[in-house]
Amino acid sequence: MTAQHHQSVMFDESIEGLNIKNNGIYIDATFGRGGHTLGILNKLNNNGKVIAFDQDISAVNYAKENFNDGRLEVVHSAFTHMGEVLNERSLSGKIDGILMDLGVSSPQLDNAQRGFSFNTDGPLDMRMDxxxxxxxxxxxxxxxxxxxxxxxxxxxxxxxxxxxxxxxxxxxxxxxxxxxxxxxxxxxxxxxxxxxxxxxxxxxxxxxxxxNQELKQLSEVLEQTLQLLAPEGRLCVISFHSIEDRIVKQFIQRHSRQKQLPKGLPIMNSGIEPTLFKNLGKQFSSQAEISNNKRSRSAILRIAERTTLVVEKC
Ligand SMILES: C[S@@+](CC[C@H](N)C(=O)[O-])C[C@H]1O[C@@H](n2cnc3c(N)ncnc32)[C@H](O)[C@@H]1O
The missing domain is CATH 1.10.150.170 (Putative methyltransferase TM0872, insert domain)
Structure with missing residues (x-):
């Protein structure tokens, strides 16, 4: 395994969770070393597209050096700018799937100079960007x-x-x-x-x-996905600890509860938030993956599907 290598966690489950359409537009919010991005690209035809984000310039440089694919655009930015970036490209509401594989990558952890590791000595930095x-x-x-x-x-x-x-x-x-x-x-x-x-x-x-303000950034980007996803677009989030997972769980639950409208009252005038997601539940890594990649031990994948209801501002 090289210093640049990152073993993608819950690869099959997350690619399946995205329910990829071959001409769809997908977002990989956390490019890393592009393992998941490659999995998505492999399912797309020439009309499909992936826009990937990473706030770490070394991930973006890796993409430039190793991915030569006209269907991929890599943006050096925190994923909290996803809404702006997609609005500029007139893609708001047209995204077929968003994947987030949270936390740090193996190359970040393994490079002592980045300061994430308590096992090897290096400057105490810890900034992804x-x-x-x-x-x-x-x-x-x-x-x-x-x-x-x-x-x-x-x-x-x-x-x-x-x-x-x-x-x-x-x-x-x-x-x-x-x-x-x-x-x-x-x-x-x-x-x-x-x-x-x-x-x-x-x-x-x-x-x-x-x-890295990770929890604040996660809460912010989750809210943005509501506007960005197309009807039936999928949200797949892989988190690695309970605080992160709780934020994802509560966000999906909040938007997937069936709300009871008073009889005859149109939703626009009800003051009741419409149901924006179908909750497709959570999954864990298989035993086979855990024995092959210890990091996947704590991974939880949550999947939700944007409902077909289009929210209009009243
Ligand atoms: C676990 S790795 C992703 C690995 C990737 N899925 C793969 O298969 O290679 C997480 C990556 O997301 C990036 N990242 C974490 N938080 C981010 C954020 N708020 N905005 C943009 N990138 C972020 C990190 O810099 C890191 O490269």
């Missing part, structure tokens, strides 16, 4: 103890968050925290976990989610 925002090291130097504890608790569900934040601030009285191993060792000095789980797992996840 290194052209904007602040690094984890900068944030840790300017945030106070309570803010750090809250982030680690909220996004990592780490019970020892207060002890960790206090250890971080104690350490910073002598010197700054610049590298991943410095941070991992500080956390390991106050957290004890089971043998096969590194004590810094939850805290690194939490800081990464915070630095």
């Amino acid at each position: 290194q052209t904007r925002g602040i690094s984890a090291a900068q944030w840790l130097s300017q945030a106070d103890e309570t803010e750090i504890a809250n982030v680690i608790y909220e996004f990592g569900e780490e019970k020892k968050s207060r002890h960790i934040a206090s250890a971080i601030k104690r350490y910073q009285q002598d010197r700054p925290i610049d590298t991943t191993l410095q941070l991992a060792n500080i956390i390991a000095s106050v957290v004890k976990t089971k043998k096969n789980k590194h004590p810094a797992t939850r805290s690194f996840q939490a800081i990464r989610i915070f630095i």
Whole structure:
């Protein structure tokens, strides 16, 4: 396996979940190394199209070097700009499927210079888009103890968050925290976990989610999918931890509940939100995939289909 390799998670299930029409327009919101994009392209004829997003320039460069396909457009942007990008192309309401495979890719994790890994030493960066925002090291130097504890608790569900934040601030009285191993060792000095789980797992996840504003971005893009999907267009989201999955689950449930209209009252005047999605449920990775790719262990794929009802602004 090369440093550029990413093994796509729940590949068959998500491609099937998209229910691909061979002349359709599909969005891969998280290009990575393009495994899912390739799966979609392979199902399209010459009239089909994929627009892919990635906020990491190295993913976009990889696409330029390795994908020579006129049906693919790759956009270097956070997926929260999906609505704008598709509006500019007059594609709002015409999208047949949107796939999101959340989190970081293996090349991001495996490159110590990106600062995502607690196993290898590198600068404590953790930004998926290194052209904007602040690094984890900068944030840790300017945030106070309570803010750090809250982030680690909220996004990592780490019970020892207060002890960790206090250890971080104690350490910073002598010197700054610049590298991943410095941070991992500080956390390991106050957290004890089971043998096969590194004590810094939850805290690194939490800081990464915070630095990249991952949950906020997810909530924002989900709302945009309502306007972007064509009738019967599919939404497929693969998430890797419970907080993320809860956001996806609640979004789909909120828009797929059957609403009871008072008899004879047209929906436009009812004040009741129409049902915009059919909930097609969730799936997990197979045992075979889990034994072949550990990362797929925690994956949950949720699928929903846009209803045929067109929402008009009243
Ligand atoms: C798990 S990988 C996707 C792997 C891909 N499905 C494949 O098969 O190669 C997630 C990718 O999404 C990108 N990403 C994560 N959040 C993003 C966001 N909010 N906007 C755009 N790209 C994002 C990351 O930079 C990373 O390259």
